[in-house]
Every structure is written in C-alpha cells, then in structure tokens.
Amino acid sequence: xxxxxxxxxxxxxxxxxxxxxxxxxxxxxxxxxxxxxxxxxxxxxxxxxxxxxxxxxxxxxxxxxxxxxxxxxxxxxxxxxxxxxxxxxxxxxxxxxxxxxxxxxxxxxxxxxxxxxxxxxxxxxxxxxxxxxxxxxxxxxxxxxxxxxxxxxxxxxxxxxxxxxxxxxxxxxxxxxxxxxxxxxxxxxxxxxxxxxxxxxxxxxxxxxxxxxxxxxxxxxxxxxxxxxxxxxxxxxxxxxxxxxxxxxxxxxxxxxxxxxxxxxxxxxxxxxxxxxxxxxxxxxxxxxxxxxxxxxxxxxxxxxxxxxxxxxxxxxxxxxxxxxxxxxxxxxxxxxxxxxxxxxxxxxxxxxxxxxxxxxxxxxxxxxxxxxxxxxxxxxxxxxxxxxxxxxxxxxxxxxxxxxxxxxxxxxxxxxxxxxxxxxxxxxxxxxxxxxxxxxxxxxxxxxxxxxxxxxxxxxxxxxxxxxxxxxxxxxxxxxxxxxxxxxxxxxxxxxxxxxxxxxxxxxxxxxxxx
Amino acid sequence: xxxxxxxxxxxxxxxxxxxxxxxxxxxxxxxxxxxxxxxxxxxxxxxxxxxxxxxxxxxxxxxxxxxxxxxxxxxxxxxxxxxxxxxxxxxxxxxxxxxxxxxxxxxxxxxxxxxxxxxxxxxxxxxxxxxxxxxxxxxxxxxxxxxxxxxxxxxxxxxxxxxxxxxxxxxxxxxxxxxxxxxxxxx
Ligand code: SF4
Numbered sequence: 001x002x003x004x005x006x007x008x009x010x011x012x013x014x015x016x017x018x019x020x021x022x023x024x025x026x027x028x029x030x031x032x033x034x035x036x037x038x039x040x041x042x043x044x045x046x047x048x049x050x051x052x053x054x055x056x057x058x059x060x061x062x063x064x065x066x067x068x069x070x071x072x073x074x075x076x077x078x079x080x081x082x083x084x085x086x087x088x089x090x091x092x093x094x095x096x097x098x099x100x101x102x103x104x105x106x107x108x109x110x111x112x113x114x115x116x117x118x119x120x121x122x123x124x125x126x127x128x129x130x131x132x133x134x135x136x137x138x139x140x141x142x143x144x145x146x147x148x149x150x151x152x153x154x155x156x157x158x159x160x161x162x163x164x165x166x167x168x169x170x171x172x173x174x175x176x177x178x179x180x181x182x183x184x185x186x187x188x189x190x191x192x193x194x195x196x197x198x199x200x201x202x203x204x205x206x207x208x209x210x211x212x213x214x215x216x217x218x219x220x221x222x223x224x225x226x227x228x229x230x231x232x233x234x235x236x237x238x239x240x241x242x243x244x245x246x247x248x249x250x251x252x253x254x255x256x257x258x259x260x261x262x263x264x265x266x267x268x269x270x271x272x273x274x275x276x277x278x279x280x281x282x283x284x285x286x287x288x289x290x291x292x293x294x295x296x297x298x299x300x301x302x303x304x305x306x307x308x309x310x311x312x313x314x315x316x317x318x319x320x321x322x323x324x325x326x327x328x329x330x331x332x333x334x335x336x337x338x339x340x341x342x343x344x345x346x347x348x349x350x351x352x353x354x355x356x357x358x359x360x361x362x363x364x365x366x367x368x369x370x371x372x373x374x375x376x377x378x379x380x381x382x383x384x385x386x387x388x389x390x391x392x393x394x395x396x397x398x399x400x401x402x403x404x405x406x407x408x409x410x411x412x413x414x415x416x417x418x419x420x421x422x423x424x425x426x427x428x429x430x431x432x433x434x435x436x437x438x439x440x441x442x443x444x445x446x447x448x449x450x451x452x453x454x455x456x457x458x459x460x461x462x463x464x465x466x467x468x469x470x471x472x473x474x475x476x477x478x479x480x481x482x483x484x485x486x487x488x489x490x491x492x493x494x495x496x497x498x499x500x501x502x503x504x505x506x507x508x509x510x511x512x513x514x515x516x
Numbered sequence: 517x518x519x520x521x522x523x524x525x526x527x528x529x530x531x532x533x534x535x536x537x538x539x540x541x542x543x544x545x546x547x548x549x550x551x552x553x554x555x556x557x558x559x560x561x562x563x564x565x566x567x568x569x570x571x572x573x574x575x576x577x578x579x580x581x582x583x584x585x586x587x588x589x590x591x592x593x594x595x596x597x598x599x600x601x602x603x604x605x606x607x608x609x610x611x612x613x614x615x616x617x618x619x620x621x622x623x624x625x626x627x628x629x630x631x632x633x634x635x636x637x638x639x640x641x642x643x644x645x646x647x648x649x650x651x652x653x654x655x656x657x658x659x660x661x662x663x664x665x666x667x668x669x670x671x672x673x674x675x676x677x678x679x680x681x682x683x684x685x686x687x688x689x690x691x692x693x694x695x696x697x698x699x700x701x702x703x
Contacts, residue, residue: 047670061547111645120611121611122609122611122647122648123647123648129648134647164617166611166612167563167619168590169594169595170594171562171573171575171576172564173564173569174564174565174568174615194611195611195615196564196606196609196612197611197648198566198607198609198648198649199642199646199648200642201648202643202647202648203641204644214641215641215642218568218570218640218641218642218666219568219649220568220569221567221569221571221572221667222569222570224570252663265573265576278524281581282527284576284577284579284580284581285527285580285582287577288581288582288624301574302573302667322629337519338523340519341519341520341523362590492652497671509639510569511569512566512567512568512569515609
C-alpha cells in the first residue's frame with residue numbers, strides 16, 4: 001500500500017516555524033514515514049503522551065524534517081497495551097527513542113529492539129513514570145536490584161572487552177562505554193546512557209508556562225539559550241504571540257554567543273586531546289573573555305534565563321554596544337591567529353585527519369544532524385532552512401566540510417565561529433528599536449505546539465501541550481544528541497582506543513540532554 | 517613553533533589573585549593551608565551525579581589561565597583514591613547514586629565533599645520529589661560545604677574550596693551543611 005504526504009489533511013501551526021500538523025492512524029504513520037524517508041526526510045524526534053484523562057488515549061508524536069519545513073503527527077492508541085509501528089527500519093535513530101518511550105510510557109514498537117534505554121533500576125519494569133496513574137512512592141520505596149544490561153558481545157580470536165564509566169576520569173558527564181577490541185583497534189562500541197536521567201519530563205507536568213521556561217533552559221546547560229528559545233517559540237505558537245523585532249535580534253545575539261562559547265571551548269579541548277595543551281590554554285582564555293563580557297552586559301556569565309516566552313529579559317544598554325563590538329573584533333583577530341597555528345601544526349593535523357570518520361553516506365543513513373552532519377557534507381541548519389527570524393535576514397548556513405573526520409569537525413567549528421561573529425556584528429549594527437518583550441496571552445488548551453532552533457550542537461526541539469488550567473500537560477525537550485550518539489558508535493570503528501577521547505570530544509554530545 | 521611562542525609571549529600572564537573566602541585567607545595563606553593539611557597539592561575528584569552539565573562548564577573554567585587552579589596548588593585527579601576532596605554536581609539521579617556512594621567510599625579519609633550548584637545544594641529546578649532523582653547531594657553522602665549558584669561562578673567555586681579547607685576537621689553535622697535555601701517552589 002502507498003500513501004503520499006498530500007493524501008493526509010494537514011494544518012499549518014501558528015508561529016514562526018513552518019510546521020504542518022496532522023492526526024494520522026498508526027498505519028498511515030508508517031506509510032507516511034516510508035514516503036518521506038524515500039524523499040530524504042529525517043526523523044527529528046518521537047515521544048509519547050498519556051491522554052487517557054482527556055478521553056483520547058495514548059498518543060505517539062513524531063516530528064519529521066523535510067528540509068524547509070517540519071511535519072508533526074499524532075497517532076492514537078486506545079489499548080491499555082499500546083502498540084505502534086517500528087520506525088527504526090526507516091529511521092535508525094528511532095530505535096533509542098522508541099526504547100525510551102517504552103520505558104516512560106509502556107508503548108510497544110512491534111518487532112523493534114525492546115531493551116530498556118533510559119530505565120536502569122530507578123523504577124520497575126512494568127511501571128511507567130509518564131502515565132498519569134504512575135505512583136512515584138510505590139517504586140521508590142525499596143531500592144531495586146541493578147539490572148544487567150544486555151550488551152551485544154563480540155566474539156572471536158583475540159577479541160576482548162573494555163568497559164569505561166559511568167564515572168569518567170575527567171570533568172565530563174557520566175555514561176557507560178563498552179568497547180570490543182582486538183589489540184588497540186576498536187571493533188565495536190556500544191553506549192549505555194541514561195545515568196543522569198532525573199525525570200525532567202515528569203517535572204514539567206503541572207508547571208506554569210513561566211516556570212517551564214526555567215526548567216527547559218536546564219535540560220542541557222551548554223545549550224540553555226537554544227532550549228529557552230525553542231520553548232518560548234512553542235509557548236508563543238500556543239498564544240499567537242508576536243515577538244518584537246528587537247527581542248528576536250537579542251535572542252539571536254544570545255544564541256550566537258552560546259555557539260561561540262561552546263565552539264571556543266571545544267576547539268581548546270580537541271587540541272588538548274590531540275596533545276596541544278597550548279590550544280586549551282588559549283581557547284579557554286578566549287572563552288573566559290566572552291563569558292566576562294556576558295557578565296558585564298547581561299549580569300551573568302551563562303545566560304540561562306534571558307530568553308522568556310514573549311521576548312527577552314534584559315535590554316542592551318547603549319554602553320554595551322561598543323563593549324560587544326570591540327570584544328568581537330578582538331576575538332576575530334585572536335581566533336585567526338590560532339586557526340593558522342592549528343592548520344599548520346603537523347602533529348595536530350596528523351591526529352585530526354582520518355580520525356573518527358563518519359562518511360557522508362552513513363551520516364545520511366543515520367540521520368545525523370547539526371555540526372556533525374555539516375562536517376560530513378550534509379548541508380542542514382534550521383536557522384537558514386526554516387528561515388527562522390531574524391536569521392532570514394542573514395546569509396548563513398553555508399558552512400560545510402566533506403571529510404567527516406575530526407579535522408572536518410574542527411574546520412566546521414572554525415568556520416562557524418567566523419559566521420557567528422559576522423551575525424553578531426550584523427545584529428548589533430542594525431539593532432531594531434522598540435520593546436524587548438510582550439505579555440503572552442492565554443494558552444490554547446490541549447493543542448500540541450513545537451518550537452525549534454539550531455543550537456551550537458544541532459537542532460533543538462521542544463514539544464508542548466498545555467491544559468485548560470494553563471498548566472503544562474506535556475513537555476518534551478529534544479536534544480540533537482539523540483540523533484548523533486549512535487553515529488559515534490560507528491565513527492570509532494577501526495580507530496584505536498587511545499583516540500576515543502579525541503573523537504568523542506570532536507562530537508561533544510550531551511548526556512543530560514538525552515538522558516532527561 | 518615560533519608562532520606558538522609568539523602567541524604565548526603576546527598573551528602574557530593573565531592569572532588573577534585568588535578571591536578570598538575570608539579576608540584573612542590570602543593567596544599565600546591558601547598555599548600554606550594546603551601545605552599544612554596535605555603536604556602537597558590538594559587533589560580534587562569531580563563527580564557529576566546528574567547535573568545539566570552547566571556546573572561542569574564553570575568547573576572547567578577554574579583551570580583556565582585567569583583562575584589558574586593548579587597555580588594555587590589544587591589539581592584535578594582521575595581517581596577517587598588519589599583525592600582529598602570530591603567536587604560533586606547535580607541533583608543525584610537514582611542511576612548515579614551507587615556510583616556516587618562508591619566514589620565517596622573509595623576516597624581516603626580525611627575527605628572533603630563540596631556540593632556544587634543549586635541542584636547539588638537543594639535539588640534546584642529538578643526538585644527532590646522525583647521518581648528518578650534523590651535531590652541534594654547530602655541526601656546521599658555527607659557534605660562539608662555547598663556552593664550555591666546556577667551555575668556558580670568560578671570565583672564562587674574557589675571561595676567554596678577555600679572555605680572547605682579552612683576547617684576540614686571541624687565538621688559536626690555534615691547532613692545539615694546545606695547553606696542554600698530552597699527557592700524554587702512548584703505551584
Ligand atoms: S545548578 Fe544549575 S547549572 Fe548546575 S546542574 Fe543544576 S541546573 Fe545545571
């Protein structure tokens with residue numbers, strides 16, 4: 001059987017994102033996914049919701065990226081044992097999201113990998129935290145025995161396993177890596193994540209939309225601005241809020257500064273992991289300079305709560321403009337010097353080139369996103385592709401590298417720094433006047449909305465539904481790391497174990513963002 | 517190579533004097549404290565027990581040239597067995613509770629525990645009543661000093677470390693060591 005996107009009845013959602021929404025049956029969902037996957041669409045996210053209390057049933061939400069627009073679908077099951085089609089054959093990255101949806105809501109995806117993903121031992125196998133009849137107290141009383149995670153074993157002459165984590169040697173987030181190796185060569189890597197799962201989605205339930213903004217900004221601290229923006233967009237879609245032009249410009253300025261801070265930090269870290277501690281010293285200094293300017297201009301080094309539904313929290317003082325412009329110019333000059341050093345450092349280039357290759361073909365098949373995708377020749381950037389204001393006024397989104405190796409991910413970061421600096425300058429020299437926020441009205445009840453923006457790591461999406469009392473019924477914040485962690489398992493194959501920290505850092509994925 | 521040297525020379529020395537927890541705790545006093553107590557560098561093991569990774573960003577900043585943690589005689593180590601102090605972030609996720617306890621037990625006495633960030637101090641925005649989390653660090657292991665902030669600045673972190681050093685033996689009731697009042701209320 002066949003079905004085309006155009007056979008379904010779609011409704012364009014209000015707001016800045018080009019999103020079309022439809023309620024589709026489970027059979028239609030599978031056929032639709034087949035149709036769009038064949039046309040090169042990517043899976044953005046997939047999550048579940050318990051809407052039994054509203055008389056609806058269990059809902060599976062799927063978001064698809066068709067390059068210049070998004071599709072948002074809801075499929076319903078009324079069964080107490082809800083089953084949905086397995087999408088991982090079409091979109092490999094669906095696998096982990098489906099497993100998480102089973103852990104949290106008890107959805108079954110027929111024929112798919114059914115191992116737990118987010119659930120280790122914090123709650124029982126047959127308890128589902130995001131069902132509304134879930135009783136937290138019942139599961140938290142006696143500690144459950146730690147379950148043995150069924151890793152896939154590699155067997156053969158000389159093959160053995162190395163287990164790393166969850167606590168790592170450095171200051172990084174916890175996660176478990178199981179390497180199968182022969183000598184020093186990696187045959188296979190299997191990740192086990194979920195260690196920092198702290199029940200964020202449950203925590204959202206019942207918050208006011210204002211309170212939700214603070215939580216959204218803390219899903220993955222390194223992307224706080226991007227999350228807060230995506231969340232605000234979802235609220236603004238549900239309230240038909242028109243955000244003032246000045247607020248949009250200031251949001252973009254904040255987002256680009258977040259991108260700069262992370263790229264600077266990563267370039268230092270990657271250099272260090274390749275043996276150049278000079279790089280770490282220099283780039284950390286530049287990052288510190290940037291954070292100090294943030295503190296001067298916005299009153300905080302990390303701008304967690306600057307973007308709010310309806311606008312931004314702080315206006316730029318006239319005195320801030322020269323400070324910002326001068327520091328951008330200084331940064332541009334310094335980064336140019338360091339880029340020249342990186343580019344011409346034989347030892348560094350030797351470690352970068354050919355390390356952790358993710359081919360263009362594999363990146364496409366796996367549905368990799370963001371920075372990592374662009375380093376594997378995949379031109380995609382929501383800022384440009386979805387024409388999200390104020391980015392529609394800038395020529396951006398052209399950064400691309402072909403190699404798919406550490407060198408390519410380094411090159412993309414350097415080029416994106418240059419692009420961000422240019423965007424910041426443009427925003428500052430042409431800053432619209434006027435209000436920095438407007439009051440958001442009453443949220444439309446029971447409708448699903450999404451917001452999204454290209455963060456420094458990749459596209460960040462927030463799905464939101466608000467109840468009639470104005471409290472959050474369901475919020476799903478979605479990190480690009482969901483889509484890119486599986487790619488790291490592939491990129492490490494045939495590399496040597498000692499190169500893992502370098503390759504891992506070149507992706508720099510979020511644990512907390514995907515653990516939720 | 518000459519370009520690297522040129523850049524190093526051009527950058528010069530950017531390290532700043534350490535902030536003081538108390539006026540009497542000057543930089544050389546900190547050195548002296550560390551030397552008296554440990555006879556060598558103070559070794560810190562960082563543990564992320566479930567943070568959003570924001571606190572880690574500022575802990576990283578401690579090592580940059582401005583704060584120059586190593587220059588103060590403090591270094592991060594890879595194993596709890598070599599650590600004098602644990603720097604713990606996050607609300608403790610249930611999935612990390614065991615690893616945190618084991619890390620604490622593996623750290624030799626006398627040991628200091630510094631809980632970093634609002635989440636570590638009181639559960640922060642994630643609260644203390646989650647099916648998946650246990651809230652503040654002190655709910656799982658004894659805590660000596662808490663450093664509030666979301667995330668705390670590197671200066672606040674340094675002050676916290678200095679404060680922990682001031683009286684490492686006068687810990688009475690570790691469980692009540694939280695200095696942070698819960699401000700984030702649901703409702
Ligand atoms: S205190 Fe703030 S920055 Fe630190 S882990 Fe908690 S939410 Fe993140």
